[in-house]
Amino acid sequence: MTDSPPELSSLNRIRVVLVETSHPGNIGAVARAMKNMGLSDLALVAPRAFPHAEATARASGADDLLARAWVMPSLDAAIADCSLVVGASARSRTIPWPLMLPRDCARRMQAEAAGGAKVALVMGREKSGLSNAELERCQVHVHIPANPDYPSLNLAAAVQVLAYELRMAALEAGSALPAGKVLERDQPLATAAEREGLYAHFERALAALDFYDPDNPRQLMRRLRRLFNRAELDRMEVNILRGILAAAEKAARAEGRPAT
């Protein structure tokens, strides 16, 4: 069971996604940290060993979260129904990406979840974190401002910090305290699956238009993903952009058609 107060029910819509965790003990410790903070939705993408006695031992009394955990073959599957996807990032990347502190990020996530959306917090592997391709599936990257001489937190410790901030944000929102930014929105946020559909459509349309960066064709899609993830597209915006892409594809096909 998670918290009963209705003001904390937003925490039920926040999923923690662990990608390719190596040590089952860490999965258990994450479950405990989550339940301590009132989170309950755990997804495991291709864990090395699960279920596992060590996971159960470290979960202490949080083994109900392990029993209900989703085991998924891919990150895309684990986040498909999530509107806001946040990835934990330890390093700065070649392409800079909007990077938030845990507190601001948690307020943002809480506000979204309180509005009824599904939200995901994606955590990478113990040794190497999330890949660039995985981070590009996240609209926001969250970074714990650790000691630069020793920055790598244990996986469960990082989840503990972020889950704590999520709980604080929910508690703040439940009281009269002003918390974070209120987003005025007339359309639901697009889901991860809808965003991926848009990016795939962009790739097809750009190919049809013969539009690519000859020096670095993959860099172009990365920049477009970054732009549109940052914009936090709503569903109607995705539909508008796909409508434009479909019109451009149609024109390109006609252009390529041999004159009759």
Add this chain to the structure above:
Amino acid sequence: MTDSPPELSSLNRIRVVLVETSHPGNIGAVARAMKNMGLSDLALVAPRAFPHAEATARASGADDLLARAWVMPSLDAAIADCSLVVGASARSRTIPWPLMLPRDCARRMQAEAAGGAKVALVMGREKSGLSNAELERCQVHVHIPANPDYPSLNLAAAVQVLAYELRMAALEAGSALPAGKVLERDQPLATAAEREGLYAHFERALAALDFYDPDNPRQLMRRLRRLFNRAELDRMEVNILRGILAAAEKAARAEGRPAT
């Protein structure tokens, strides 16, 4: 080594005191959490087993903190030189005591340490916490507002939360902390004129593609403006989008050209 920035030197005056810890693995995990957050002063009151291979293993690269840890026979000895002593409390006590949230408490501790005082954070046993006699040696009790149905955090997880708040307080005090979202940017933001150029280009390209919302043609441009303004486009992104629009226009012109 802890952080070099002088504004974080206050963290060197904050000691974590673990009272009668049962599991050496927890001592190691505490050392790692401390070092991750820039703390370095660890005191152990009558640990059940220390030093211990499990402590070293869980400390990862923070074994230097273990090597320098004070092992003390009593809590009084471990806090003797400390001006402000804070005790972690999970339960409400029969005698009410000033109870602070981690964030406020960390700010209070940080301010004290920045003024040159020694500060202690005292953590109790895994199973039973601090005794009443021990809590009465603390001026302030700090309480992590956990899920009431499952309130007991792992020892290292609790230290992680409190050490994180201490680091945040030190960063805030040193104003080494950028407020809000940190946008790492490798390109200058587009100017208003560049944005207007983009929107005008969108209008031309959409007209060429015969793409418009028959119900409300002006609504479409309004939605695109809102989307791209929200995204805070940089110059390269404007150039990429205009490149795509130019390619679409070219295709549309070719499509409209009468067959020869």
